[in-house]
Amino acid sequence: MSNSVKRIEALVQKDSTNNQLSRAELVEAASRRKEGKIASSGAFTATTGKYTGRSPKDRFIVEDDVTRDTVDWGEVNQPISGEVFDALLDKVLDHLDSKDELFVFNGYAGADTDSRLNIRVVNEFAWHNLFVKALFIDPETKEEGLNISPDFTIVSAPSFKADPSVDGTNSETFILVNFEKQIVLIGGTEYAGEMKKSIFSVMNYLLPQKGILSMHCSANVGENDDVALFFGLSGTGKTTLSADPNRGLIGDDEHGWNEHGVFNIEGGCYAKAINLSEEKEPEIYRAIKFGSVLENVILDDERDPDYDDNSLTENTRAAYPIKHIDNAVLPSKAGHAKTIVFLTADAFGVLPPIAKLTKEQAMYHFLSGFTSKLAGTERGVTSPEPVFSTCFGAPFLPLHASVYADRLGELIDEHDVSVYLVNTGWTGGEYGVGERMNLKYTRKMVSDAVEGELKNHEFVTDETFGLQIPTEIEGVPSDVLNPRKTWADKDAYDKVAGQLIDSFKENFKKFGDDVKEIAEKGGF
CATH class of the missing domain: 3.90.228.20 (Phosphoenolpyruvate Carboxykinase; domain 3)
Incomplete structure (x- = not known):
């Protein structure tokens, strides 16, 4: 076990009372810590400050013996040295060690047990831990979660700001992926989507090398196990057309395709919330209830979400467990x-x-x-x-x-x-x-x-x-x-x-x- 892994494990055990909390406990903690508000629907609402979307220019992959000849280096996959990663990780762990409490989630990425990744997320914010509990696959019991040995760990410290002149980053924000040490290090941004997409990137690296296709798509299935995949960029109708009440929803965003068939990488959905209405997208609208998270959505005086308000960003988001969708397929997998x-x-x-x-x-x-x-x-x-x-x-x-x-x-x-x-x-x-x-x-x-x-x-x-x-x-x-x-x-x-x-x-x-x-x- 490397020194960095030992330090993370020590942090996890330092305040084990916050490990694998329930949704109710996380909402209580986030409310107590004044991280946001509870909407009338029961969803927890938080704002993300300066960063209301991903920071692609601040994302790096550690270049080492594992990645040097496999990663497609360039504008998307920017290299960073192991020395820079280690130095920044030490600073982040020191920062987190100074906090009174941290929040830990253990779960899975990948609904097919043969292809899933055991993940651990160490969060500075309680609402971030509620987010990952909604977006990744939650173990059936707390005991199961506590006994998971992680294949990959996310360490998230939004309040830690990097110094580019010292730390070798592009800005105060950083998303660093280390495949050798199996750690994702995130700092300087409160935008929760960085955690979701970091694990997707990890799966996009690991799965194809096992002969499994990883896909950025939605998927549904009919009564005869006739699976359909929908690929499309923002504004093309992917969510609208894949949300068919006559077909089961496997997932809305990230999937793998192995020898058994198609499986959802996630356990939840991360939908755009701008201009959301019950009339246009009833399934999504009704899914945003207790256990869900609203990002950068403004609440009115009655704490009703105003989905038409874009004063913070056009990229308002709703994160919710896929089981909140009436026709969701559970577990989220089907045939070819x-x-x-x-x-x-x-x-x-x-x-x-x-x-x-x-x-x-x-x-x-x-x-x-x-x-x-x-x-x-x-x-x-x-x-x-x-x-x-x-x-x-x-x-x-x-x-x-x-x-x-x-x-x-x-x-x-x-x-x-x-x-x-x-x-x-x-x-x-x-x-x-x-x-x-x-x-x-x-x-x-x-x-x-x-x-x-x-x-x-x-x-x-x-x-x-x-x-x-x-x-x-x-x-x-x-x-x-x-x-x-x-x-x-x-x-x-x-x-x-x-x-x-x-x-x-x-x-x-x-x-x-x-x-x-x-x-x-x-x-x-």
């Missing part, structure tokens, strides 16, 4: 995927509303991870812009992108998976000219896809993108299925589509020769 849906909100209005992909096309679009920014959503964005996020989760992938894409291709072949590209964006013209795809049409197309009915339809090749598009779907106007027909100016369509294809090709250059065959067989 039968259908994969890639969701994109194409603000250029040129991609078809649904297209069937070959294996190579699926790998190409998986690697591309395309959606688009709208005019006005960010300063300086005056027209739609393409956005690409590798494997729909670029910030969380420690290995080279081809590792994930190759495994996806193998699984598509092994299990005869149907893959579809679905455009939930615009039709009839670009954003500002055309109109948003009718949600009723999208729901019908997605439903036919995941229920297997679309496999038997007639398809034709779209001449612009080389994609297979259905000639008809009941309840959907046939012209909508062919995007070029929805544009009044066909020449304008051809020009915009050509520009988007060029953007795809330019983005794909970053992968190098490792994916040359995918580009040739599956690209535009």
Whole structure:
């Protein structure tokens, strides 16, 4: 046992009364410590100060003999030395040792027992411990939790600020992952999502090296064990379309796919709460009750959450155990995927509303991870812009992108998976000219896809993108299925589509020769 592990263990045992507390005990502790307020729904509400989202530029991976030749180093996976990590860890442990109380959670990442990771989280804040209890898989009993021997430990000290000139960080905030010592060190930020995403990054490193595909997607399952996966970036409709009352929810964000099938990496959900309403998203709205955490959500005088208030951030969040969802699958695992849906909100209005992909096309679009920014959503964005996020989760992938894409291709072949590209964006013209795809049409197309009915339809090749598009779907106007027909100016369509294809090709250059065959067989 290394000295650092011994020091962490000593901290854990220093005040063991706060180890593996129940949700009620954690809410009591957080209230006593004035860390936040209890909303009328029973959820605990906290604010995160300066940082209301992740800090990707402050995230590092320790470069050592374990990671040197395996991690895909670069802008996402920044290296830091073991010496810098050790020095900062000592300072953080000294800082935590000076506190009157700490909060410890032992649990799991991975609903499949063959692939799960035993985790420990040492928190300075009680509400952070309530957060991880909601987001990770909670042991069935306190005794079980106390007896877990961790494979990976998160040490979180939000009130400790680094000194970049001394500590070798980019700012006062740091998220450091050490695979050799199996420790994640977090400081300088109160944003709880850093803990969730750190373990996801760890799983994205460990699982593929065991032949298991890790995925940033939602998943549901029908009565016949027909599992469907939904990949998509923010604003593409991933949560909306995967939340089907007629299908069981396996999970909303992070999954693995091993020899047994698909499993949720988490035990909870971390939903965006901005503009949340019972009418639009009843399952999520009703799930936010006692045992849940609201981040940066403003309460009114009656302590009712005002989900429309973005005065602190647009990135308001709700964390809740998946068992709060009525149709959740428990334990959160099922068989092999039968259908994969890639969701994109194409603000250029040129991609078809649904297209069937070959294996190579699926790998190409998986690697591309395309959606688009709208005019006005960010300063300086005056027209739609393409956005690409590798494997729909670029910030969380420690290995080279081809590792994930190759495994996806193998699984598509092994299990005869149907893959579809679905455009939930615009039709009839670009954003500002055309109109948003009718949600009723999208729901019908997605439903036919995941229920297997679309496999038997007639398809034709779209001449612009080389994609297979259905000639008809009941309840959907046939012209909508062919995007070029929805544009009044066909020449304008051809020009915009050509520009988007060029953007795809330019983005794909970053992968190098490792994916040359995918580009040739599956690209535009």
